[in-house]
Amino acid sequence: MPRMSTAATTLPDLAARMRALATEARAAARALATASTAQKNEALARAAELLTSQRAELEAANAQDLSAAKASGLSGPKLDRLRLDGGVLQRLAEGLRQVIDLPDPVGAEISRSTRPNGLNLRQVRCPIGTILIVFESRPNVTVEAGSLCLKSGNATILRGGREAQHSNTALAGILRAGLRAAGLPEAGVCVPDTTDRAAVGELLKLEGLIDLAIPRGGESLIRAVAEQARIPVIKHYQGICHVYVDRAADPELARKLVVNSKLQRVSVCNAAETLLIHAEAAPSLLPAIAKDLVAGGCELRGAPQALAILKAAGIPCSAADEATFRTEWLDKVLSVKVVESLDAAVEHIERFGSRHTETIVTRDESAARAFQSRVDSASVFWNASTRLADGFEFGLGAEIGISTDKIHARGPMGLDSLTTYKWLGDGAGQIRT
Amino acid sequence: MPRMSTAATTLPDLAARMRALATEARAAARALATASTAQKNEALARAAELLTSQRAELEAANAQDLSAAKASGLSGPKLDRLRLDGGVLQRLAEGLRQVIDLPDPVGAEISRSTRPNGLNLRQVRCPIGTILIVFESRPNVTVEAGSLCLKSGNATILRGGREAQHSNTALAGILRAGLRAAGLPEAGVCVPDTTDRAAVGELLKLEGLIDLAIPRGGESLIRAVAEQARIPVIKHYQGICHVYVDRAADPELARKLVVNSKLQRVSVCNAAETLLIHAEAAPSLLPAIAKDLVAGGCELRGAPQALAILKAAGIPCSAADEATFRTEWLDKVLSVKVVESLDAAVEHIERFGSRHTETIVTRDESAARAFQSRVDSASVFWNASTRLADGFEFGLGAEIGISTDKIHARGPMGLDSLTTYKWLGDGAGQIRT
Numbered sequence: 071m072p073r074m075s076t077a078a079t080t081l082p083d084l085a086a087r088m089r090a091l092a093t094e095a096r097a098a099a100r101a102l103a104t105a106s107t108a109q110k111n112e113a114l115a116r117a118a119e120l121l122t123s124q125r126a127e128l129e130a131a132n133a134q135d136l137s138a139a140k141a142s143g144l145s146g147p148k149l150d151r152l153r154l155d156g157g158v159l160q161r162l163a164e165g166l167r168q169v170i171d172l173p174d175p176v177g178a179e180i181s182r183s184t185r186p187n188g189l190n191l192r193q194v195r196c197p198i199g200t201i202l203i204v205f206e207s208r209p210n211v212t213v214e215a216g217s218l219c220l221k222s223g224n225a226t227i228l229r230g231g232r233e234a235q236h237s238n239t240a241l242a243g244i245l246r247a248g249l250r251a252a253g254l255p256e257a258g259v260c261v262p263d264t265t266d267r268a269a270v271g272e273l274l275k276l277e278g279l280i281d282l283a284i285p286r287g288g289e290s291l292i293r294a295v296a297e298q299a300r301i302p303v304i305k306h307y308q309g310i311c312h313v314y315v316d317r318a319a320d321p322e323l324a325r326k327l328v329v330n331s332k333l334q335r336v337s338v339c340n341a342a343e344t345l346l347i348h349a350e351a352a353p354s355l356l357p358a359i360a361k362d363l364v365a366g367g368c369e370l371r372g373a374p375q376a377l378a379i380l381k382a383a384g385i386p387c388s389a390a391d392e393a394t395f396r397t398e399w400l401d402k403v404l405s406v407k408v409v410e411s412l413d414a415a416v417e418h419i420e421r422f423g424s425r426h427t428e429t430i431v432t433r434d435e436s437a438a439r440a441f442q443s444r445v446d447s448a449s450v451f452w453n454a455s456t457r458l459a460d461g462f463e464f465g466l467g468a469e470i471g472i473s474t475d476k477i478h479a480r481g482p483m484g485l486d487s488l489t490t491y492k493w494l495g496d497g498a499g500q501i502r503t
Numbered sequence: 504m505p506r507m508s509t510a511a512t513t514l515p516d517l518a519a520r521m522r523a524l525a526t527e528a529r530a531a532a533r534a535l536a537t538a539s540t541a542q543k544n545e546a547l548a549r550a551a552e553l554l555t556s557q558r559a560e561l562e563a564a565n566a567q568d569l570s571a572a573k574a575s576g577l578s579g580p581k582l583d584r585l586r587l588d589g590g591v592l593q594r595l596a597e598g599l600r601q602v603i604d605l606p607d608p609v610g611a612e613i614s615r616s617t618r619p620n621g622l623n624l625r626q627v628r629c630p631i632g633t634i635l636i637v638f639e640s641r642p643n644v645t646v647e648a649g650s651l652c653l654k655s656g657n658a659t660i661l662r663g664g665r666e667a668q669h670s671n672t673a674l675a676g677i678l679r680a681g682l683r684a685a686g687l688p689e690a691g692v693c694v695p696d697t698t699d700r701a702a703v704g705e706l707l708k709l710e711g712l713i714d715l716a717i718p719r720g721g722e723s724l725i726r727a728v729a730e731q732a733r734i735p736v737i738k739h740y741q742g743i744c745h746v747y748v749d750r751a752a753d754p755e756l757a758r759k760l761v762v763n764s765k766l767q768r769v770s771v772c773n774a775a776e777t778l779l780i781h782a783e784a785a786p787s788l789l790p791a792i793a794k795d796l797v798a799g800g801c802e803l804r805g806a807p808q809a810l811a812i813l814k815a816a817g818i819p820c821s822a823a824d825e826a827t828f829r830t831e832w833l834d835k836v837l838s839v840k841v842v843e844s845l846d847a848a849v850e851h852i853e854r855f856g857s858r859h860t861e862t863i864v865t866r867d868e869s870a871a872r873a874f875q876s877r878v879d880s881a882s883v884f885w886n887a888s889t890r891l892a893d894g895f896e897f898g899l900g901a902e903i904g905i906s907t908d909k910i911h912a913r914g915p916m917g918l919d920s921l922t923t924y925k926w927l928g929d930g931a932g933q934i935r936t
Contacts, residue, residue, distance in 0.1 A: 071598065079907075087505040093509055100879070103879070104876050105876075106876055124612040144583070147701065169541075171509070179823075182897055185896065185897070185898060187891075187896075189887055189891060189896075191897060192897075196879075198909050198910070199879070199909060230728045265747075281909050281910070281911060297733070298727075300730070302735065302910040304910075323932045326932055326934060327932060327934065330934035330935060334934065334935045334936075335935075346508075350668075373881075378756065409725070411858075418531070421792075428612035438929070439620070442927050443536055444533075444536075444538050444630075446533070446536070446632070446925075447928075448925060449925065449926040449928065450924060450925055450926070450928075451927075451928040451929075451930060452604070452927075452928070452929045452930060453929070453930040453931055453932055453933075454622055454928050454929075454930030454932070454933045454934075455930075455933060455934040455935050457935035458620075458622060458930075458933060458934075458935055459926070460935075463618065463620075463622075463935070464618070464624060464926065465616055465618060465624075475714060475735070476631050476632060476714050476923040477631070477735040477737075477910060477911045478713070478910045478922065480923050480924055480925065480926075481925070481926045482926075490909040490910070490913050491884055491913055492879075492880065492881060492882065492890070492913065492914070493881060493883070493886070493897065493914045493915075494875050494882075494883055495883075495884040495887050495891065496871070496884075496886070496887075497755045497884060497885060497886040497887030497888075497891075498521075498886055499753075499759055499760065499886055499887070500886075500887045500888060500891060501759060501760065501767065501887075501888040501890070501891075502763060502767045502888050502890035502891055502893075502896070
């Protein structure tokens, strides 16, 4: 079991320890890459059992984090997110069983061809190698991300928040015990033995040992990871998602979709932050939509034209300022703007959006196709809620995160996104001539 | 036509100019992303015509580079690589016509499903956006890389060697004229108006404006790009490719494949640099293979056991030192080592290889499958020459480069590798519940 660092460590020492950790993870990754589906599932099943049978030990580790967090003044929802109780552990075990049921992506053929010279060529999925997950707060991520990486044959280094270090180490210990029970190297799941911030910086430099970093959390965490990294990073900074209500929108559909996109769950990246509405639809439709939103407890921030329409209708709305349309509210607040055309909506999204998820509400198929073609976002919907941009909703079975990058994976990332491929060529002496 | 910088430029000025260039390219990328296949092909066809009709102007621009290069002492093959004559221009025009014939990857469906709630979901290929190509010497790359990016709907910023700046600018001008003739923005193909090295560093910082960098050239260039980049980079540093002759190798096949892998063209990344041969096969087979290699003008550098076998057979071979097996010879030199087992071959490749291309020569299918499964390289062949790891040989129609990275694209990269995807969802009012 990794030990907690007690004394202050010097940087060269820290660098050497992180390199040693990553070297161990890399060796484990080689074994995991050729592990059978049955072996990987056995590890996951064993870990699921241990989440129940080791509940007392896990709660004891968690209690250390909880008391330190309380002592440092943490309370309310933040403290709750840190807590591992029987219910949380049961849900984590259930999650592991769902990962067991997912198809193993490793070995799947992406393409196959026989070349004119007779070479049989296959493009086959294989694990990426070692993946560094950097995250905040909720210790659940240790089990969720660790199990998805394990199932896809990758080793993982899990670096959570310092306030959850005991909990994360204990949960990783469960996955490590599962690996051991299945005859696989326990270094397939690693937690650094320090909460020193500089450790992340050292890990992010280890090109050749760590293949990919996936930061999960607030924008400042993600930016810090991206700036320090010498290895590839897949990420999304923000979800500034837009609902564009076209002039040909069905009014009832527009009301339903705006409310669901904004209010179904406000703290998540695929919640809508901005409503754009066509000038022809706004006078009649905007007040109706706004009433629904206000009834749901939502505040509105309107650009001048929207503000005027809402004021005239007696609906509370404050004036948008320069920062409004660049703000990811993650709360019951919505930015509202009237636009003159679909073009103007696309331009607004290009300028202020985060390329995450946008939706158009319209009965006009050609408007929908133009919007989907021209908007440069990971998910572009027609007559559907932005909240549907999600790995489970997309049928990926699970989600390791959502990417607003364009390289490797875009949008919700499932198990396939945790793989690369290799080209396997079977010949009979083919040469280059 | 971009101007050459004459006076020294200050860094803030340079940064502002590079940002302006990338902003222009990004706007062009948006237009290219929705351009029709016919429009893109028209631009390419027009450029192909201009390569012939503007031959005098192109040769005049090239003459400026050639005379400066001669004055600075360049000669022989290096000078030849810089030269644009009628033959080179004709081949470039032919290449453009081949790109016209390639299928347009944009709009191709990667997956399609109907979700349980009725949402019709499609994962559709789209361009990446703006791609920065950093390369050395041969001005041909301007046309080859520029045309592949154009066909795949991306804008390109092409930054070649300073000794080819006039030629590169003139060739980019041909592509720009093609874009203009097809009603597309000429900023779809850009060459910075400076050869200042710091310009590349500025471009590599422009996250949000440039989506991907592809460096092509020697290892030092590629490392410099990777170290400075704040944007994703796809690259390969080296091609240290291995041929492993198994104990169950067919002797004639082994001779043919080693010679072809090493000597068919020595200066390229998929040429073999190391021969590993099983200890049971080595006494009889190594001398025969070595004779063929020496007859082809190849020098050998042997680890002790290989050295002893070759000395006993009277075949010239010098002793390998520590650096030997880490060396990408790119020349008529081959590192040779006897290994005790397939395991030892895999371990050697893991330790010394560059994860580019390896091949096993064997009649034993289970050995071949173990090798293909365990070797962590972009291309892993069985009884085929390493020289076949190539976009054309793989049927990709063209090659923008070869990636030894694991993220986004691995191995030979064709047009598909220049695309990302978006998720398009068509609904009828689906919400998250």
